Amino acid sequence: MKTRTWKLLIPTGIIAIALVALAAVFWQGKPGQSSAGDPLPSPTSITEVPQVEVPKEQYDVIVVGTDPEGVMAAVSASRNGLKTLLVESRNREILGGLFTVGWLNSLDMNWISGSKDYYNKGLFKEWFDQIEGDSFDITTAANAFHSMVEAEENLEVRMGLEKIDPIVEEAADGTIAVNGAKLSMGDGTSVDVSASAVIDATQDADFAAAAGAPFTFGREDIGDNETLMAVTPVYKLTGVTPEVWKDITDTLRNGDDDPLTDANEHSAWGFKEMWQYVSTNPDRIRTRGPNLGRLNDESMLVNAVQIFDVDPFDQASVEEAYEIARKEIPLMLDYMKKIYPALEPVELGDIATELYVRETRHLIGEYRLSVVDLLEQTPHYDDIAYGSYPVDIQSTSPTNTGAVLMDPVKYGVPFRALVPQDVDGLLVVGRSASFDTLPHGSARVVPLGMATGQAAGAAVKIAMDENVTLRELGASETLIKKLQAKLTEQGMDLNPPATEPYAFMSHPQYVGMKAAASMAIAQGGYSNDFALDEPSNPQRMFQNMAGVTKVHKEAIPHLASAATEGMSEEDKKTIPLTLEQAAYTIALALYGDAEPAGSLERLTAEGVLTQASLQTIEDQAKLTNGDVYMLIKDAVQKAAGVTY
Incomplete structure (x- = not known):
């Protein structure tokens, strides 16, 4: 094999950005680490990855994308005896993508509840x-990826490609089959490479989209076609001597009573006063409390900036985001130094060359992971990985701070969520797999994506051996058992500890809560407390119906603003919500014109509200959140024909 090595142009050293809120609380290092003020080990260099100059014309499987999910998919396929090609068209020279180029080096772990295991x-x-x-x-991380790849005799790598296009064949019934990839080499030449299957491990499922796989985009499935979660440019600060780091950690440990503020030898997190920073461009950029991570060269990285209204597919929009960041970050740093004098000695360094993008496409696969799967810990016959990270919906605009829908103890990811509808010969792994936007808030984390990558590589082997399509594999419980057995043999743990149902599932109004959570109008937070028995109020009822209208705008098209007309702002939020007021709000949302008197009778007569739901209400003069969710569930089922 003719190979060449590429010069690596990325800083080296330990980068340890603190985990976000919950994950930070459960940070666990490894034995023998230094104390907070001690020097870190000397930086090491990143090893080079041998690459083929011109790939062969045929492989068993092509893996597109060198993010962690892609590396795992390629290694898995190779270890299962498949001739494997790992390719990349982004401007990268090392493996690891978001971790090693985007500088996101904190792992959002899928912890097993009550233990330090995952x-x-x-x-x-x-x-x-x-x-x-x-x-x-990141040097250690990149070298670990490199060593795993380099050890595989069946695996070849080609980065630096100009473009990677699918080679497809369309059948008479409209079904598309992916037969390989056209690799544009960057020198005006191209190579057509055939393969039995392609695994798309790009962050945004670019290859699958080009092949014709169906997707929703962003929050489209909950009626929001305009917004995405904020993107983050991670930036570097220099001059972080051991003494400076000790001052930072002492400040956090001794001067901040926030339980989610702390520090260790690598990371510091919290800095809640930074939420008060006033941006010079408030519609586009702000900072939250930073997560800091030390590097070995007496510097550290900062994960804090949130930039809104960025189109990751538009290079001009991405460049604009960087320009906004370059203007605002120095001002953020000045403010941070004033609030936290321990940071006075540090200086601003570079910004990561890739943005941390949390959300773009969501595949429409043979199975779509839903909020209900997480609420009910739904077992699937084809589960090939398990998640437990909080459903963390990051900010989508400067006017909200994000939300945690729930903190799951366990949920399964079925193999069918990797299989696109309408396209054969293709699997999608990572955050753009077939997840609704809300469960994606948990399932998007990279460690879970790495598990789906391993499953995909093994699945291609079984499909080839059994002479079936990947779709047929996913539909066969017998073949899925073979896949699960193979993954277990290769070190995956697909027999997780048993867990108890959540307490809210025994609530008589759970069915309403389930519908409300699926429409993003009910949240349980880290405690999984959906406050079903707490009293509602007219303002909250209006907001709930506004959320329903956003999701089901054709069936429930009206904004029920008139429901609270004539009330003071105080009364809207404090007076009890009556059944009559709730019915009036629902009628306005459905019909656009209604009166308080008679709305309940009208909705009951037309079958919008059911007696079964009304009978769960204990006090019609003081409705609870659970009461409201039952009424909303009825209205959506009748008007939109949707049962959650």
């Missing part, structure tokens, strides 16, 4: 055992 294991564990912990050195 779900899935497998190839993720093999990689994880080579790094420092759930905050890690």
Whole structure:
């Protein structure tokens, strides 16, 4: 094999950005780490990855994308005996993508409740055992990826491609089959490479979209076609000597009573006063409380900036985001130094060359992971990985701070969520797999994506051996058992501990809560307390119906603003919500014109509200959140024909 190596142009050293709120609380290092003020080990260099100059014309499987999910998919396929090609068209020179180029080096772990253990294991564990912990050195991380790839005789790598296009064949029934990829080499030449299957491990499922796989975009499935979660440019600060780091950690530990503020030898998180920073461009950029991570060269990275209204597919929009960041970050740093004098010695360094993008496409697969799957811990016959990270919906605009819908103890990811509808010969792994936008808030985390990558590589082997399509594999419980057995043999743990149902499932109004959570109008937070028995009020009822209208705008088209006309702002939020007022609000949303008197009778007569739901209401003069969710569930089922 003719190979060449590429010069690596990326800073080295330990980068340990603190985990976001909940994950930070459960940070666990590895034995023998230094104390907070001690020097870190000297930086090491990133090893080079041998690459083929011109790929062969045929492989068993092509993996597109060198993010962690893609590396795991390629290693898995190779270890299962498949001739594998790993390719990349983004401007990258090392493996690891978001971790090693985007500088996001904190792992959002899928912890097993009540323990320090985590779900899935497998190839993720093999990689994880080579790094420092759930905050890690990007040099160590990149070298771990490189060593895993370089050890595989069946695996070849080609980065630096100009473009990667699907080679497809369309059948008479409209079904599309992916037969390989056209690789544009960057020198005006191209190579057509055939393969039995392609695994799309790009962050945004670019290859699958080009092949014709169906998707929703952003929050489209809950009626929001305009917004995405904020993007983050991670930036670097220099001059972080051991003494400076000790001052930072002492400040956080001794001067902040926030339980989600703390520090260790690699990471510092909290800084709640930074939420008060006033941006010079408030419609586009702000900062939250920073997560800081030390590097070995007496510098650190900062994960804090949120930039809104960025189109990740538009290079001009991305460049504009960087320009906004370059103007605002120095001002943010000045403010941070005033609030936290321990940071006075540090200086501003570089910004990561890739943005941290949390959300774009959501595949429409043979199975679509839903909020109900998480609420009910739904078992699937084809589960190939497990998640437990909080359903963390990051900010979508400067006017909200995001939300945690719930904190799941366990949920399964079915293999069918990797299989696109209408397209054969293709699997999609990582955050753009077939997840509704709300469960995506949990399922998007990279360790879970790495597990789906391992499953995809093994699945291609079984499909080839059994002479079936990947879709047929997903539909066969017999073949799925073979896949699960193979993954278990190769180190994955697909027999997780048993868990108890959530307390809210025994509530008589759970069915209403389930509908409300699916429409993003009910949230349980980290405690999974959906406050079903707490009293509602007219303002909250209006807001709930506004959320319903956003999701089901054709069936429930009207904004029920008139429902609270004549009330003072105080009364809207404090007076009890009556059944009559709730019915009036629903009638306005449905019909656009209604009166308080008679709305309940009208909705009951037309079958919008059912006696079964009305009978769960204990006090018609003081409705609870659970009461409201039952009424909303009825209205959506009748008007939109949707049962959650």
